[in-house]
Amino acid sequence: MHTPMEPSNARAQQKSKHTFPVAPGVWGMKTIFVNLFFISEPDGSWALLDTGVYGSAEKIRGAAEELFGNIRPRAILLTHGHFDHVGAVKELAQEWSVPVYAHPLELPYLTGKSSYPPPDPSVGGGGMAYMSFLYPKKPIDITNSVELLPPDGSVPGLPSWRWLHTPGHTAGHVSFFREHDRVLLAGDAFVTRHGESVMAVITQKREVHGPPAYYTSDWGSAHHSVEKLLELNPRVAATGHGMPMQGDELLWQLDNLVKDFWTKAVPSHGRYVHEPALTDEQGVISVPPATDNTVPKVLAAAGLVALAGVALVAYSKRGSNQRKHQREMRNRPFSHNRPAQGMPPTVSSTLDEDDPYAHTNNYP
Ligand SMILES: [Zn+2]
Ligand SMILES: [Zn+2]
Numbered sequence: 001m002h003t004p005m006e007p008s009n010a011r012a013q014q015k016s017k018h019t020f021p022v023a024p025g026v027w028g029m030k031t032i033f034v035n036l037f038f039i040s041e042p043d044g045s046w047a048l049l050d051t052g053v054y055g056s057a058e059k060i061r062g063a064a065e066e067l068f069g070n071i072r073p074r075a076i077l078l079t080h081g082h083f084d085h086v087g088a089v090k091e092l093a094q095e096w097s098v099p100v101y102a103h104p105l106e107l108p109y110l111t112g113k114s115s116y117p118p119p120d121p122s123v124g125g126g127g128m129a130y131m132s133f134l135y136p137k138k139p140i141d142i143t144n145s146v147e148l149l150p151p152d153g154s155v156p157g158l159p160s161w162r163w164l165h166t167p168g169h170t171a172g173h174v175s176f177f178r179e180h181d182r183v184l185l186a187g188d189a190f191v192t193r194h195g196e197s198v199m200a201v202i203t204q205k206r207e208v209h210g211p212p213a214y215y216t217s218d219w220g221s222a223h224h225s226v227e228k229l230l231e232l233n234p235r236v237a238a239t240g241h242g243m244p245m246q247g248d249e250l251l252w253q254l255d256n257l258v259k260d261f262w263t264k265a266v267p268s269h270g271r272y273v274h275e276p277a278l279t280d281e282q283g284v285i286s287v288p289p290a291t292d293n294t295v296p297k298v299l300a301a302a303g304l305v306a307l308a309g310v311a312l313v314a315y316s317k318r319g320s321n322q323r324k325h326q327r328e329m330r331n332r333p334f335s336h337n338r339p340a341q342g343m344p345p346t347v348s349s350t351l352d353e354d355d356p357y358a359h360t361n362n363y364p
Pocket of ligand 1: 034082084085188212240241363364
């Protein structure tokens with residue numbers, strides 16, 4: 001089985017060394033562990049979707065030349081602003097002098113206003129969590145080139161496509177869909193990496209998995225988003241991590257992900273499992289407490305019982321503030337936080353934990 005490709009121009013028909021075909025006029029490229037996409041229209045115009053890790057600009061420029069000669073893109077589009085998707089955005093936007101389009105709820109993290117909700121190292125498993133000290137902590141600032149995606153769902157520079165809000169992994173996460181042949185570019189709303197077993201790696205068996213757990217700060221919304229994507233009935237899907245999937249296998253696995261989301265995708269324990277981070281167009285409003293109980297331990301060690309009382313009052317105050325925010329968020333135009341649905345009363349605690357063969361899904 002292989003992925004269909006009908007290159008839109010003669011140059012692209014030559015086999016590209018740096019890209020992989022996704023669908024007619026759509027090519028993917030992997031930078032270290034994350035994908036970005038080149039999307040062209042029949043008239044030869046094109047746009048770049050996501051920009052890889054920092055230091056990828058030259059590689060991206062090279063592939064763009066291979067595919068489109070010296071035609072500059074109409075736009076750069078971002079599924080979200082995590083550092084592995086925006087690595088080359090500043091450099092490329094300046095060099096090509098093109099606008100960068102993102103969702104309003106992603107803007108604070110692209111204009112230096114707010115950092116993302118903190119990642120959740122307690123989701124366990126996988127090198128990404130251990131490598132997290134290397135991750136940049138501060139948001140990038142591309143105030144000069146960033147623009148908002150049009151509210152009508154159209155995609156600047158790509159008339160055959162529309163964008164959909166698919167929050168959960170981040171608040172302003174978006175996916176892109178081409179209706180006529182049902183091609184979906186889903187960013188990190190779900191991913192299609194290969195399985196963890198040796199056989200799966202050898203055979204390059206692709207599997208649908210939930211959004212990368214380490215950086216997902218709203219699991220209820222993430223669940224709604226994969227439901228929304230399944231409803232599109234995609235024929236081909238390419239995501240931020242992993243290789244493209246297509247056909248019945250894709251639909252069957254996506255359907256299973258939606259059905260078993262709370263056991264398969266959501267980590268068995270973690271900071272955001274029962275309560276999302278609350279954010280708005282200005283950035284982070286509040287986050288649930290970290291799950292490592294550092295504060296109570298410190299208090300116990302110091303024997304500051306009275307202080308504990310004060311802390312408890314402060315904590316419950318924060319809880320009621322969060323509930324108030326939650327109520328407010330539901331009434332906001334860009335509200336993305338939704339009540340969790342379909343969560344089993346107890347999420348199995350035997351999944352993932354300390355099992356070297358358990359799935360790791362800790363990409364940013
Ligand atoms: Zn990612
Ligand atoms: Zn991400």
